[in-house]
Amino acid sequence: MSYEAFRQFADSWGxxxxxxxxxxxxxxxxLPxxxxxxRASAELIFKDSDHG
Structure with missing residues (x-):
């Protein structure tokens, strides 16, 4: 596969x-x-917080 063919493939199907x-x-x-x-991941930064 030449560079041009690979480049065209990457530009379209890539x-x-x-x-x-x-x-x-x-x-x-x-997903439900x-x-x-x-939710646990979003609240992880507040785990060791002294403000709440």
């Missing part, structure tokens, strides 16, 4: 693949079964 991967990761984060884990 972008599609990255878009599908991004949508999958975002969708995975918003991940709600408790996401």
């Amino acid at each position: 972008l599609v693949l990255m878009g599908v991967a991004w949508a999958s990761f975002v969708g995975w984060a918003f 079964r991940n709600r408790d884990r996401n």
